[in-house]
Amino acid sequence: MVILETRGLKYSYPDGTHAVRGVDIKLRKGKRIAFVGKNGSGKSTLFLLLNGTLKPAEGRIFYDGKELAYDQASLREIRKNIGIVFQNSDDQVFAPTVYQDVAFGPVNLGYSKAEIEKKVNGTLEYFGLSGLKDKPPHHLSGGQKKRVAIAGIVAMDPQAIILDEPLASLDPVGADELLDVLHELNHMGTSLIISTHDVDLAYSWADYVFFMVDGEVIGEGTPDEAFQDDELLRQAHLKRPMTFDIYKEIERRGLAHGNRQPKTVPEIVDSLKPPELMWVEVPPETREGDILNLGVLHGEYALHCPYEAVNARVLHIHENNKAIVELTRHGIKAGGILIYDMDKFDPSDFEGYMEKEEIDIVGAMGKKSKLLAEDYSICVDIATGVIDRTILMALCGKRCMILTSGGMIPHSMQRINEYIERSGIALNVRVLNEN
C-alpha cells in the first residue's frame, strides 16, 4: 500500500535555485525509507513538499491515493498524518517547557484536556522524558532536545514520520538510542522516511533507499540492490557502506562465502569461512590419517569462535607431539539470548532469573529500560547496538539477557529469529517473564 506518491514534482526557490526537478516516487506504508544524497541535493525541500509546507511549481502529490489539495482542511489532514522532524531541534522545539512543547500538536488537533494530559504523559514516559517535563529546552542536551522534537510529533499519532538528518549532531550513544526508538516506532506500524548522507546508516537501517542528486532521484531499490551498483554510487557522490566494503575485501581473499550482503557485524562474522587446518597437541601414538575426536573447542582454541570441532583428521605429525589436523566442524548452540520485559520488572524476580539462567551479559535497549536498570543499579554491559552485540556474544557461547519493553520485544525477537534463519545457527531465544 502506497502512503505517499509524487508525480513530476518540481520546485524552485525565489532566488532561482531548482531544488527539486521532476521527482516521481512511491513511498510504501510501514516501511523504513531513506533518501541518500550529499548536502544540497534537494532532500530537505522534497520533505517540505511532502507534507504540504511548500507548494510545488509543477507536479502532484497523492496521499493515500487522493491528490493533495492545498486548502486548509486537507493541509491539516496531511500534516496530522505526515509528521516532520527538522534537522535543527531548536527550530522545532519552541515552547518554554518540554511538556508544553509535546502538548502543542494535541492542543491544536483539538483534543480534550484529559486526552491531552494522557497522551502527553504517555508519550513523555515512552521517550524517557518524564523527569524532564518541566525543564526549559535550553537546559537539555542535543540528544534530549531531539527526543523532545520527535515526541512532539509522535504525540499527534501520525501514520508516517519524516526525519531530516535525524542523527546529525548526536553523539554515538544518543544516535543509537534514537535508532532504537525509530525501530520500535516502525515496528508499531509507523512509516519512517529519513534523509541522510550516511551510507552506513541507510544501508543497515532502511528497507528501501532513494539516491538523490541535484533535485532528482537517480536510483532506487532495496539497499541490497542499490548499494551493489558502484556506478550509481559514483554518480550520487557516495561511497560503499563500510560493512559491505569489508565483506568484499574478505571475500576477494577467499576467506568468506560469496554472494552475501552483510549489514551488521554478526552478518560479516557469519559469512566468514572457518579455518580448515589447525595446530593441535596429539597423544604420542597418533599417526597420520587417524581420526581424533577433539570434543568441543573451547578455551584458547575458540575465544571468539562459534564452532565446535567434532572430528579432526591428522594430516601431518610434527615434533613435540604437535600435529596439523583437518577439521570437520559444525556450528554449535551454546549461548542464548533471553529477553526480559521491563514493563513487568520486579527486583527479586529479576535476581532469580539472573541466577537460574546463569546470565553472563546484560544488555539494555530503550531509554525507559536503561533508566529503570540505572535506578536498581543493574550492571548493564551492552547499551548500544544491543541486538547485534548480544548475537555476537551468544555465538561465542555466552548467555545474554536483553532488558527491554513494549514493542521492542517483538522487534528483537524478529531480528534474532531472522538471523537464526539466515545463518542456520540455532540460538536459544525466548522472553523470560512472559505470561
Next chain:
Amino acid sequence: MTKMLDDYALLSPLRYTNNWLKIGVVGFGILMGISSQAPLVPFSIAICMSLATLIFGRVPPKFYLKLLMGPAVFVVFSIIIIAFFFGSGPELFGFNVLDYHLGVNTGGLSMAFLVFSRTLGGMCCLFFLALTTPMVELFSVLEKTGLPDSFIELSMMMYRYIFVFLDVAWCIKHAQTVRLGYHDLRTSLHSMAMLCSTLFLRSWEQGEKTFVAMNARCYDGKMMILDEKRPVNFSEVALSLTYMVAIVGVWYVSNGMLEVSLW
C-alpha cells in the same frame, strides 16, 4: 555560560510551590514596607525574605550578596543626597563648600534611613520572587490575570528564543575573539556591530523557520496549555500567615510608637 537568575529559579526547591502564594507574600511585603513610616517594618521584611530566600530557596549566600550589591550602589548615592538636601530639624553636622553650606539634620537622616530600608525591603521581596519563580511558572499567572492570549504566546516564544539567540551570540563572539575581533576599541566596536546585524538576520530567519515548524504541527491559533496544578500545603500557608501576622504586628507597634513620639 554564566548562570542567570532564571536558572536559579528553575532549580529552586520552591519552584513548585503555589505561584499565587509566593506572589501574595511578596506583594504583601512590598505594600507593608511602603506604607510604613518606621524603618523597622521594611527592615524586618528584608530580613525575613532574605532568610526565606537563603534557607528555603537554597540560594548560595555569596551569590545573593552579590545580587544585592548591584542596586546597593544606587541606593547609597541616593540616600547621601537625601540626607544632605532634605528634611528639617536640628543640624547634626555640616560644612561649607565655596560659601555654600551643606549639612545633615535629623529629619533628613531619618528620611534617608526610611528610604534605604524601604528599598532594601522591596529588593529582598522581588529577589525572593525572581529566585524562586521562573518565567515558565509566571506564564500561567499572566494568563489568569486576563492578559490577551497572543501577548502571552508571544512572550513565551520570546522567552524560549532569548536563550537560543544568547547561544548564537556567544558563538559569534567567540568566533570573533579568536580572530582578534576585540583587541582594541576600534575593532571591538566594529565586531559588536557585525554581531548585532548577524543576530538580527538570524532572528528573522528563525522566525520563518519557527512558523514553518508550527504549521507543520497543525498550528491552529492555539498555543499551549498552562494550567499546571500547584497545590498549597498546610505548612506553607501556616508559615506565610505567621509571617504576615508578625509583620502586621510590627507595623502597628512601630507606627503607633512613631505617632506617640510625634505627638
